[in-house]
Amino acid sequence: MADDLLVAERVRKEFGGLVATNDIDFAIPRGSIVALIGPNGAGKTTFFNMLTGVYTPTSGRILFDGEEIAGKPPHAIVERGIGRTFQNIRLFQQMTAMENVLVGMHSRLSAGIVGSILGLPRVKREESGANERARELLVYCGLPKRHEHLAGSLPYGDQRRLEVARALATDPKLLLLDEPTAGMNPQETADFTSFVRRIRDEKDLTVLLIEHDMKVVMGVSERITVLEYGEKIAEGTPAEIRANERVIEAYLGRGAAA
Amino acid sequence: MIGVLLLALVGVWLVVNFVQGPSRFLSVVIIGLTNGSVYALIALGYTLVYGILQLINFAHGDVFALGGLLSTTLILDLFEVDSSSATASVALAIGGCLLVAVAFAAVLNTTVELVGYRRLRNAPRLAPLITAVGMSFILQNVGLYFWGPEYTVVDPLISNDPAFSIGEVEVQWDNLLVILLTIPLLLGLTWLVTSTKQGKAMRATSQDRMASAMVGINVNRTISFTFALAGGLAGAAGLIYVLQFTTIRFDQGFQLGLIAFTAAVLGGIGNLAGAVAGALLIGFVEAFNEGLSWLSPGSDWTRSIVFAILIAVLVFRPEGILGERTPEGA
């Protein structure tokens, strides 16, 4: 389609004899919020991992903003504008919230070894600018007083928010959220859902999320793609998916009734 | 591919050497088998522990050395046998030493795990590794304290006389004994790992510790059992080494342990058959290098060659010969 930020063509991933994703076609329109759902083992996180460079597709193409990214290393993909959070939180536990966010900015900063040791004015300016932006991001993500706190000591909900702040620090065009509301109570989930919409609107992002919580999926996504056993079995608006028999079957009645 | 070319060159080198002196070649092969057997017993220990804990137990080689050193004490001071002793007393001594060395090394290895590694089971990967290095040094110094800095020597208890000959090639008794002692140990191990309850528990725990705990396997006991097994094999290897080479020193465990570890990696770390295969291969490499005459680098270079093999395997084929490729990032 005309303005698709990401286009995956016949993307296939095999592990030995196991086919994790079977020639998937998938496109994400710029500026949209898209959800990828499916029962466990459907291949969603495998697909994510191919988008972020953790895995290399066995075959197929992945075009991001017109450029082929399949097989590129993770840091190169971040440089091109894809940021992500993790299914099981992977913050840098021994670093403060502030430092976590600053690491996210790594690819957007340029201070080198010599400049850092010499303490050049350019480096100093870059660092204070980065600190400024990091503080703003933390406030934006609902963590105004947490910057000197160790990531490992934050309460669970704050850790999730910090992960998002860190992903936003990479200055992405496409934000991948891997089960962002796992472990949250209904109130937190609702807050998070509106937060996602806010990010997309205010930061001019495109969002792709993997989710199991159907309320979130139905509530925030504009389009839903359903995977089962590594294949795409349905794609459409929330209303269409809710009524899709194959999807209901795949979930054995779960979710749709939620 | 470079790898294929290299192997081809090695093949040519072997063939030339064989043609130039077939009987010498074959006796070198037998030496390789003998060395390889000792390495196999040590390598199995590394691979068993790595399989279950993903830990390179640096101290493992030193358990082997202590087992060997203990054997010398038993031979010299307890059984008091030497080259003039009757075959029956020698056989008795070897049997006794085997039992004691195996038991001692098993207990030692289990203690090392209990004291050093158990508390660090959920610590970041680096922690038990560093501790293992420390443990290795402690054990070496224990050997140094009780047995001194010099080589401890025993009389050759098994004669060099040929047991039988294949054509012109003699198979000596001492070589034969090494192989004869090793094979039952390997068979015993195989039986233990595949057919017993403990063996199944070991395999389950290697695959998924949490899941094993959830189905009722006592993970701590299984891990202790694995260490005991690994230690026992190392102890046996220590005795066999002493019988074959008649001398041992406190710091040889570390050196030989490294070679055995390379063997385990070569065969496929975590894979028992791989450990044996890798060890035999390394045994051959060492024997060929030191024994063959045509264009042979010589014993000064053995360690470098083995080390080069280690790097090559880890960089180009980390799962080893018999291992399985794990999905990237998993």
Added chain:
Amino acid sequence: MSEQLATLKSRWAEQPEVVRRYALPAGAIVLAVLYPFYVDLLPGFPVTSIAVVMLVFTMMALGLNIVVGYAGLLDLGYVAFYAAGAYIAAWLASLHFEDISFHFGAVGVADDAPGIHISVWLVLIIAGLFTTVVGILIGLPTLRLRGDYLAIVTLGFGEIIPQFVRNADEAGIGFDLTHGTFGINPIDSIGFGETLGAVGLPDVYRTSSSRAELFYWTALALLLFTVFCSIRLRDSRLGRAWIAIREDETAAAAMGVPLMRTKTWSYAMGAFFGGIAGAFYAVYKSGAFPADFYFQFSVFLLCMVILGGMGSVWGVIVGALILSWLDRAGLAELGKEFGDLVGREIDVPKYAFGIYGGIIVVMMLVRPTGLIPESRHKIEMEEGVHDTPLYDVQHEGPGTGRIRGDG
């Protein structure tokens, strides 16, 4: 008494931040600089000539700290960098290459002496750069490996390179690179030469009457340079990237940190300081001897980092000073005292490595963050863990750092 302490504490807290931050380090530096003058008043303290060695080892430990402490890479072959630096000094500032005669700024050497004689100051820099290249080369095959394999492979390098320098003479490789087991000696002295000598600076250290002091102050200067760089690096973009890699390298990569490149930088920096330290030490001893380079030395340095505190600059300094003192003098003294106490003679230095191994094990079990933990760890230990989550965490949850299956 505690009242006075409390008053002191509050008085201290009132001082401006500049004072609080720099007072202690400044005081320590002053004490260190003046050390040769008051060491005689302190019985049992190492004499200046031993202190030089302690400072050199501390510099190496700080170099290793960058690799192990910051980036979390278990390098068991650091001795290779030490050897590289030492032999560069030996090649570029001695009579070794007798077929050439090349002089450039050397002091204390006859103008017609054979061999390469470059000013030792320059040689130190060259040694640092050369060793950096060695570090990058070693990094190429090893840094893509997982933590435990990296440890074994660096251990291998730590074994092979000493073996190499022992054999790299006519008999071993066809030409005399390292003069085999004899090593290369003497090595030219360091100094400021005649012109600067006229202004009052020492012209040739080795012939000076305050030889030990001069080497001591130069070593101190090199150490302070290393400390300065370590701190600057730790607080920089690169330092954050290293610690992120140490914490969770997959997440670090997912946040845009290029793994190979960043890890190689840590090797390079560690090698740089190791090379300079190695070269300086060789100049001090006036020789590069294979007997000095043995694999266990890498573990000795590791012990310093573990004892002091991985990633903690002050901690590593303290750990290094303690262990190098033990190594040079302490173990022998303690051995004697212990022997007197127990009534038996025990050659404690013989078991030095058993003791170092013991220190490593005890620290890892009891206080893995070290004597003086990295400041981050301190925050955690003082603050404690905050509010616990109200409900079960579905997945592995925080704090385990384990990789879970995907999908």
